[in-house]
Amino acid sequence: MVSSGNVQNDLSTVKSAFSKYSSIVSELSSSWKGNSHDNFSSKAESFNSEFSGQMESCMTNFAAACDLYEQYKTTKSNYNIAQQNYNAASAAGESTSTFSSQMSSYKSEMESLKSQIESLLGQVKGVQLSATSLNPSASSSGGNIKVSSGAQDPNLIYTDDGYVFPFAKGVSAPVTSSVGPRDQPTAGASTNHKGTDIGVPEGTEVHSMSGGTVTNAGRGDAGGYGNWVRVQHDDGTVAIYGHLSKSDFYSPGDRVEAGDLIALTGNEGVSTGPHLHLQVETSDGEVLNSENIFDGYWPS
Numbered sequence: 001m002v003s004s005g006n007v008q009n010d011l012s013t014v015k016s017a018f019s020k021y022s023s024i025v026s027e028l029s030s031s032w033k034g035n036s037h038d039n040f041s042s043k044a045e046s047f048n049s050e051f052s053g054q055m056e057s058c059m060t061n062f063a064a065a066c067d068l069y070e071q072y073k074t075t076k077s078n079y080n081i082a083q084q085n086y087n088a089a090s091a092a093g094e095s096t097s098t099f100s101s102q103m104s105s106y107k108s109e110m111e112s113l114k115s116q117i118e119s120l121l122g123q124v125k126g127v128q129l130s131a132t133s134l135n136p137s138a139s140s141s142g143g144n145i146k147v148s149s150g151a152q153d154p155n156l157i158y159t160d161d162g163y164v165f166p167f168a169k170g171v172s173a174p175v176t177s178s179v180g181p182r183d184q185p186t187a188g189a190s191t192n193h194k195g196t197d198i199g200v201p202e203g204t205e206v207h208s209m210s211g212g213t214v215t216n217a218g219r220g221d222a223g224g225y226g227n228w229v230r231v232q233h234d235d236g237t238v239a240i241y242g243h244l245s246k247s248d249f250y251s252p253g254d255r256v257e258a259g260d261l262i263a264l265t266g267n268e269g270v271s272t273g274p275h276l277h278l279q280v281e282t283s284d285g286e287v288l289n290s291e292n293i294f295d296g297y298w299p300s
């Protein structure tokens with residue numbers, strides 16, 4: 001995970017690499033004019049090895065993370081099978097011990113794979129940061145350094161305003177309850193709904209709708225959200241994602257980028273069925289309607 005402190009450090013490293021690059025280029029330019037071709041070649045080679053080495057380690061780590069993710073998916077499906085067997089055995093009143101021990105061994109394998117993947121991706125992200133900082137789209141504004149690769153994930157839905165729809169393309173996302181006054185759907189639920197409820201199956205991946213800082217992640221009673229995540233966006237708006245089954249991918253203080261996987265949906269807290277409660281507010285706490293933010297982009 002990249003913190004703003006790391007971004008600062010990486011950016012200065014990249015800046016010094018970039019100024020070195022500039023000086024090498026001007027030297028090369030004059031070497032060439034002076035016909036010192038050997039000098040030209042050796043400098044080009046050292047430049048190439050420095051930067052291609054960085055790229056190569058990035059690609060190697062990324063490939064390794066992809067391989068581990070394939071293993072993770074296989075283990076997860078084995079876990080699901082073990083769980084189904086467990087449920088079936090339990091319903092039939094038969095012994096469940098074989099299946100519960102399978103489940104716990106798959107679970108610990110998943111945890112171990114997950115931490116290996118996160119460590120590899122952390123290294124890749126550092127390299128990506130250096131590479132994207134060489135791109136002019138890395139800009140400094142208002143004292144906050146924003147580094148953007150400019151690359152969009154083809155699986156996600158981006159609005160012209162730069163927001164990302166919280167679910168990937170292909171996920172059916174019906175609105176089950178809009179912002180505003182409503183009949184109380186269940187005891188403890190609000191009659192003035194501050195968010196948009198989107199009916200999606202439990203475990204659906206939730207992507208951050210904008211870049212910013214995670215300010216809450218985990219279990220909280222606020223509004224009966226169960227597990228929830230709150231992200232303070234760079235543009236001053238705030239997003240709250242409620243009723244999650246997994247909300248601890250990030251911790252308070254962590255930086256997330258638009259489109260980052262930040263949670264899995266669930267049916268936690270005051271809820272009548274699996275859904276995401278998506279609440280967007282201004283910095284003053286005024287409720288914004290996410291159906292307006294994603295107007296024209298909401299998948300049918």
Ligand SMILES: [Zn+2]
Pocket residue numbers: 177193195196197276277278
């Ligand atoms: Zn809701």
